[in-house]
Amino acid sequence: MIDQLLRTALTELTGVRHPVVQTGMGWVAGPRLVSGTANAGGLGILASATMTYDELERAIAEVKSRTDQPFGVNLRADAGDAASRCDLLIEYGVKVASFALAPKPELIARLKEHGIVVIPSIGAAKHATKVAAWGADAVMIQGGEGGGHTGNVPTTLLLPTVLDALDASGHGDVPVIAAGGFFDGRGLAAALAYGAAGVGMGTRFLLTRDSTVPDAVKQRYLAAGLNDTVVTSKVDGMPHRMLRTELVESVEETSAVKRWAPTARRTLAFKRMSGIGWRQLVADGRAMKHGSDRSWAQMVLAANTPMMLRAGLVEGDTGAGVLASGQVVGVIDDLPSCEELIDRVVTRAAGELRRLRGHLV
Template sequence: MLKRTRIQDLLGIEYPITQGGMAWVANANLAAAVSNGGGLGVVAAGSMPPELLDAEIKRVRKMTNKPFAVNIMLMSPTAEAAIEVIAENRVPIVTTGAGSPGKVIERLKPLGTIIIPVIASVAHARRVERQGADAVIAEGMEAGGHIGEITTMVLVPQVVDAVDIPVIAAGGVADGRGVIAAFALGAEGVQVGTRFVCATESPAHEAYKEAIIKATDRSTVITGRTTGHPVRCIKNKLTKKFDELESKGASLEELEALGTGRLRAAVIEGDIEWGSVMAGQSAGMVKKIQPAAEIIKDLFSDAERVLRQMQSYLLNEK
């Protein structure tokens, strides 16, 4: 059996798993399904107007009595409004990404909110620990969406060694082998995004889900490196156009114009050619659409199987 971790105790969850804060995908339906399944469901504030975020938070509370979180994308123009909506609703847990969480910690921690920033380097992890973060999500470049430059395999153990707060591993986790690998690296929980896109309760268009299921090990590419905010997506006409423009030295304004509205086009409208089909490299391991609770049970029953297999192997070696 897997040992209970500080993440489970901190968040009050059955399984040490959090759902990625994926804009347009991580809505109240998906968050409630993950929380009811024993993990930590997350609503992505993204660029939501405050009234819509308020409605989503209230919907989650009607659908589950389990812990849930809201993710704040700090580079979003609506981030400050999201902080106030979260404060008004006394959301128990917040994850943050794409920036420094100082303002979030300063405003929400006195209210008792648990703050867990997504980080992509040791320096970032140390900084947010000093600021008062309760845990960190160490996300490797295998993840979908906005990414850093370090792989999960290398990032997680260095972050574990650098901080005293619990570490959640993200990027590349889609089955029990990934869960056990994350724990072997010193993490006390995992964050899963791409596989939850294919949850039954996910609002992602069926075409988006099918694009993930059909993906192989080499289906994803990184675009937007020249903007300073690289993004991992499944390759299509949009990613090829990004490559073309970047190779010609296109301006930041041109690249931002090309990317505007493309994630919504993929997630909601099902445009998998010119939409931004954000997905991690683990897409090649996602084989079916299934309920969120079933995904969680599959991950951890498989992890137990892998652990038993490893123990048997090590005992035989002795």
């Protein structure tokens, strides 16, 4: 385990040793991966969207039993019990609350009152300035190269656009974490050179020994090339980058009418597994739809997504599930531990930055 080589606004803000974030991937970012990242000096983010309230409490307690280092929890700001879940973070002294959607200003204020760092994920410059004005401590951006739900602007354009917008709005001191396309120390060095405070990596952490994704599925990822991912809206109505599997190809070619029956079955299965009642499911759907241009048909598809991801990432059934993935899958060929990964990423980044300083005149 290496000592701190890079001090940034992210390491100062969160208390982690290295400016590397393991993103909150549903069904993947569980206690073992999060604690492995934390013990290696990075910021591990526990994914809670696919957990019930009680499962989240147990997961937080397990992470606390595995590490004394800072870690975070990713929350759905539009969930009906978001406030109660935030109370869990406060009760257990979790260091970071990250959000897939912008939390309301009053929720940001409540978390900050208790010393919790608030980091929303945003996909556009205007969203960055909005949450900064609301009091967010940092933001994470993901370029189109990233896995899961993603936009179409590459990280190399989205990152400087967000940085410039924050500067222009008077919030240039808000750290920006860059995600989408990062897998090694050269990427971290490049992100820092752009002005980011660190990088977030999802697929790279999924492909570690600390990840609980089934080994056979990991091998499926390792066999993928740079052109073996696809962005489709057919799975849940939103652009979603995943591995190009037979299931995904068939979904792409199937009509909306033929997708309804299996979609309904998976939605009911998720309802049973999560313990969410119909009233809460509808309320969450309305919250998700608010401010969105998705139709109700697309919202039903979105509710179905967790089960398709679970089938692939937990049960290892690639014939019935989908495998979210960033484009970096095409350049990853090993399964290090979190400690090995973070050590080599940070060491390489520090070396690249030293090399570049040698060229200054």
